[in-house]
Amino acid sequence: MNGALSISGSNGVRLGRDHTQAAMSALTDLLSGRIEMSQFRERHEAIPKKQSLTMLVNDKCNLSCRHCYLQTDGLSRTQLNVGEWTTIIDSAAEHGVSLFVLAGKEPLTGSVGPCLVEHLGDLRRQTDIRTGMITNGTLLDRHQTRIENANFSYIDISMEGDHVDNDAIRGEGAFAAARPNVEWATRLLDERLFITMTLQKENIVRFPSAIEAFGQLGVKSVGASSYIPLPYTDPALALSQGQLQSFFHGLDALGQLTLDHDMCVQIDVGTLAPDTLVAFMESDWFDMDSMEVDLSGFLYAGYRFCNGLSLHFRFVPWPLSISSSCRISLDGHLLAVEDSLQPRLYGRHTLCNVRDFDFDFSTSYQHALTNLRLRAIDATYEKEVLPRLRKAYRASNSRSTHRRQAITA
Numbered sequence: 001m002n003g004a005l006s007i008s009g010s011n012g013v014r015l016g017r018d019h020t021q022a023a024m025s026a027l028t029d030l031l032s033g034r035i036e037m038s039q040f041r042e043r044h045e046a047i048p049k050k051q052s053l054t055m056l057v058n059d060k061c062n063l064s065c066r067h068c069y070l071q072t073d074g075l076s077r078t079q080l081n082v083g084e085w086t087t088i089i090d091s092a093a094e095h096g097v098s099l100f101v102l103a104g105k106e107p108l109t110g111s112v113g114p115c116l117v118e119h120l121g122d123l124r125r126q127t128d129i130r131t132g133m134i135t136n137g138t139l140l141d142r143h144q145t146r147i148e149n150a151n152f153s154y155i156d157i158s159m160e161g162d163h164v165d166n167d168a169i170r171g172e173g174a175f176a177a178a179r180p181n182v183e184w185a186t187r188l189l190d191e192r193l194f195i196t197m198t199l200q201k202e203n204i205v206r207f208p209s210a211i212e213a214f215g216q217l218g219v220k221s222v223g224a225s226s227y228i229p230l231p232y233t234d235p236a237l238a239l240s241q242g243q244l245q246s247f248f249h250g251l252d253a254l255g256q257l258t259l260d261h262d263m264c265v266q267i268d269v270g271t272l273a274p275d276t277l278v279a280f281m282e283s284d285w286f287d288m289d290s291m292e293v294d295l296s297g298f299l300y301a302g303y304r305f306c307n308g309l310s311l312h313f314r315f316v317p318w319p320l321s322i323s324s325s326c327r328i329s330l331d332g333h334l335l336a337v338e339d340s341l342q343p344r345l346y347g348r349h350t351l352c353n354v355r356d357f358d359f360d361f362s363t364s365y366q367h368a369l370t371n372l373r374l375r376a377i378d379a380t381y382e383k384e385v386l387p388r389l390r391k392a393y394r395a396s397n398s399r400s401t402h403r404r405q406a407i408t409a
């Protein structure tokens with residue numbers, strides 16, 4: 001798995017008009033420098049939002065991708081078992097969590113993930129929760145009946161492009177192993193099956209041809225987020241600011257693709273990858289006035305090309321913290337989104353451990369909200385990222401026109 005946020009987490013439903021205005025006004029005030037982060041947090045928290053929970057159910061994977069941020073030994077001392085996970089899930093559903101995402105490393109290795117696929121399916125039949133899974137796709141054929149019965153709201157399969165680009169990152173044979181499962185999952189889920197790409201030096205220049213290759217597998221939905229280098233991942237994959245600028249500039253090429261069917265491409269721009277965020281705000285795709293807000297409080301801008309391809313940007317230029325999305329590690333640490341990319345520091349960054357609260361999500365979450373780590377995340381953002389965003393925002397306001405015409409939902 002890659003990235004800290006499931007790419008297809010939006011339920012496609014937008015916030016009501018008053019809440020949208022409140023969210024936009026808080027953000028423009030923050031980016032304009034009229035308010036500081038603590039005031040933004042106060043105003044943003046007052047807006048009712050849907051909450052999601054991502055669960056890291058194991059530390060095993062059958063691939064060894066060069067960019068994998070979970071590529072580290074000894075993620076856990078004592079892993080949560082199926083009964084403990086189901087207690088967490090059930091209590092989180094009662095707490096009001098509306099989206100549950102299974103992740104791993106690879107959630108379909110071992111026995112815990114497959115059991116939770118069944119449990120989430122049962123819960124989904126009884127409640128209106130949404131469910132998702134992030135997988136490398138190579139093991140889906142072993143669990144087809146379970147997955148069919150679970151009726152996932154969506155599944156993200158991570159791939160890096162056509163077989164050449166994919167295997168250069170994920171290892172020889174990874175594309176061939178995933179391909180029949182992608183085709184099966186597309187038939188099962190249609191547009192609810194997402195291919196998720198990690199943009200990096202080796203695949204970013206062929207992004208349009210990757211979309212075309214996925215389309216030829218029957219895929220209708222693709223998500224992309226940027227590679228975030230870590231001390232133990234491959235530094236040669238890092239993107240330069242110039243490459244990111246060229247990437248956004250070159251997205252018009254998506255409109256020239258020959259497609260057999262309509263496709264939707266969503267690009268994630270958030271504070272975990274500040275360089276990508278800045279490059280997006282400097283591009284002429286960025287226009288705050290044309291954005292919409294979904295029920296998670298995330299901003300979206302959408303554009304449609306004549307060839308049937310819709311291009312969406314998910315714009316989240318503030319630290320997510322745990323307000324709309326949080327994560328529980330395989331040994332029970334409740335973590336902010338910002339800390340999920342550093343598994344070696346989970347023990348230090350933990351907001352609390354659900355074991356200490358009898359695996360009850362609600363009491364764990366209430367305790368986590370008081371942890372000073374959340375203030376530290378906001379303070380780091382205010383010092384290191386926000387000044388760049390404010391500069392990019394000022395520059396965007398001084399551009400007299402935006403040549404893009406956004407679509408609205």
Ligand code: SF4
Binds near residue numbers: 067070071136158
């Ligand atoms: S498939 Fe995902 S979890 Fe497995 S090695 Fe690759 S990036 Fe890591």
